[in-house]
Amino acid sequence: MTDFEAAETPAARPAATFAEAEEALLSRWPETRLEPSLDRIRAFTELLGDPQRSYRVVHLTGTNGKTSTSRMVDTLLRALDLRTGRFTSPHVEKMSERISIDGAPLDDEAFVRAFNDVAAFTHLVDADQPHPLSFFETVVGMAFAAFADAPVDVAVVEVGMGGSWDATNVADGDVAVVTPIAVDHAAYLGSSPAAIAEEKAGIIKPGAQVVLAAQEPEAAEVLLRRVVEVGASVVAEGVDFGVVTRAPAVGGQIVTLRGLHATYPEIFLPLYGAHQAQNAATALAATEALVGRELDDDIVRAAFAEVTSPGRLEIVRRSPTIVLDAAHNPAGAEALGQALEDSFTFSPLIGVLAVMGDKDVEGLLAAFEPHLAHVVVTRNSTPRSLTVSELAAQARTVFGDDRVTTAPTLAEAIDQAAALAEAGEALGVSIGSGAVLVTGSVVTVGEARLLLGGPR
Structure with missing residues (x-):
């Protein structure tokens, strides 16, 4: 580590308040400063005891719809009486929104505790690696450790950017979800859907069940090639699942969704737009893929009626x-x-x-x-x-x-x-x-x- 980098590295210290934890995290490399390597996060999670291996994982990537789909998967799993952790980014109002347990963001006290639980280990990684842990890597480690401590049955994990080199990719998703891919973050991920799909395909691991939302043909080709290369299995929107019907309604829309194991008619979804109906179908398929069976119609209906997605229409x-x-x-x-x-x-x-x-x-x-x-x-x-x-x-x-x-x-x-x-x-x-x-x-x-x- 250079003297300059050492000077930039924040000292590990326990936080007494949410503001102190937030300040310590924000003093690290920002999310916009990327160095494509999993070395730091791997070293970090190893010191933490690889908490991401202590629960099942639904891992989500894509360009748009990740957070809404994550929230829907989380809601469906909790309706099945499973304890969940959810990691999403970026936050809308408050940093602690990124880490939720049982559908609720960590309160200030729990967030401070999660930070303090990993703070000493951040210092060890900083001292051992060519570059210090970033803000995003540190929060990912906090989330994985908090989920293990809860403990949760399933973690619903949204990538920050891309896939292969995203810090969340030290977790191996039992189910890998790819929402629609379009061009975004071109300076980091590439200028075409195919190039971006190459990076996002990195979350598809051997033996995973892959749930693909509708994709541009060039992106779909890249994703399916990765499925074959690693020996994963795949289901695709429009072939194995999808939106059967949808109609606008007061406060949202009424949708009929075809899942992997059943069709669920006339479900009220309190979100607007065809894209949210598509996200709902993808979330339903991901949940069915994880549990391996048809879901009770009343449970699905009740879960979707509770879904929220702040800052989305x-x-x-x-x-x-x-x-x-x-x-x-x-x-x-x-x-x-x-x-x-x-x-x-x-x-x-x-x-x-x-x-x-x-x-x-x-x-x-x-x-x-x-x-x-x-x-x-x-x-x-x-x-x-x-x-x-x-x-x-x-x-x-x-x-x-x-x-x-x-x-x-x-x-x-x-x-x-x-x-x-x-x-x-x-x-x-x-x-x-x-x-x-x-x-x-x-x-x-x-x-x-x-x-x-x-x-x-």
Whole structure:
């Protein structure tokens, strides 16, 4: 380790409060700083006693839908009286959301305890490796150890980015789930679905049961080749499972899902959009694959009725309606647009956009354009956020000058957008039917959720 790297490495110390644990974790390499190796996380989990081997694992990768699908799998498993751990990322509002046990995020005391349980071992890994443990690697180790300590029957684990080199990949999934693959994080994962699929295919391990959501042909070819290479088994959406029917309903949609062992008719899913119905079918197949049998119809119905997915087409305020969605790439924005058209009749719909600078901003804006009467562009609090002037310039090329305004802060942007939505008459539509969509990034949505106080 170089002197510079040693100086950067935070000292191991127990935390007394959530804020101290959070500060210690954030002092490590951020999630955007990657060094493709499993050496550090392997060394870390070995010192912890390889906790990830003490329970069954459902491992999820893909470009969009991972968190929603993870939450659905978790809910179904708990309905089967299995104790669950769930690891998802990034968090919407609070870091502790990433580690849940029995469906609930760790409270502050449990999060501090989980940090302190591994803190001394982080120092040992830092001293032994060429690079220190990152923030993400440390939180993954915390999660795996907390799950073993609980103990859980099954861990539902979402990758952070990619698959092969993701820190979660020291766990071997009994079931490996791949949600739809599209281009995102191109600088890290590649610029085509096939290239990205190569990295994501790394979570498919020998003997695993693989659940594939619908994929582009080039991505599917890569994934199926990996299945054959490692001797896994596979089921695919549209062949072995899928959405039979769906219809919008008040507060969500009614879906009929075909699983691996049975068809489950007319289930209420309190989430919006065809993409969430697809996620539900994938989650159902993954759960059936893990338990190896048909599920009781009433259990499935009750579980899906309880599903939530914060920051995914989430209504947090009325008069005017304010909706949050964490879409941050063109594929996610297109799914969001289809869901808006499918489930709502907002007019006008005013967008509030704050986007990370490393995203396909032009593609994102183009996907939003048909659905938004006007956009207020701003930035979120992170250094990665595109500046207001840069985002405004790109937005004007897509929306035109008259449909773009700017605001220096997210709070001011939401206020501007709400005023425009309420004054729909000025845009040539009836007063009282307008709404605001806050989108462009998980961070943007999380900050908006804090500003607005969550669902009402």
